[in-house]
Amino acid sequence: MFHVKYLWETLSTVCIAVSTVMLVFIVILNCGTNGIVSSNREKHKALIYKTQTEACRDEFGIVNKDYIDEIQEWNQYIAKNKTMQRDFWFGVFVPNIFDEFQI
16 A cells, blocks of 8 residues: 555655756756857847948848848747747746847
8 A cells, every 4th residue: 555654755755856957957058148148249239230331232222131031030039039038837947138139
């Protein structure tokens, strides 16, 4: 017969193990945030620079398709990560580093 005492011991052991794994996972994910922020800032600066200097236009003044694709990828990346960091269940694992960037 299964005793309640053993059930609580097993349950507490499992909870401690899961909590420890989650804590380690959160720490690992947050270790590289400074690098991610710096990289994203430089990418944002480069996109703004291309727009302001009109380096994204060809000789006829038409915007280059590669530049449009680059902007679209940037916007999708920021939108996805903003959504993930605000998610109730998954947001604890995503650092809040994407709020400073606009789409």
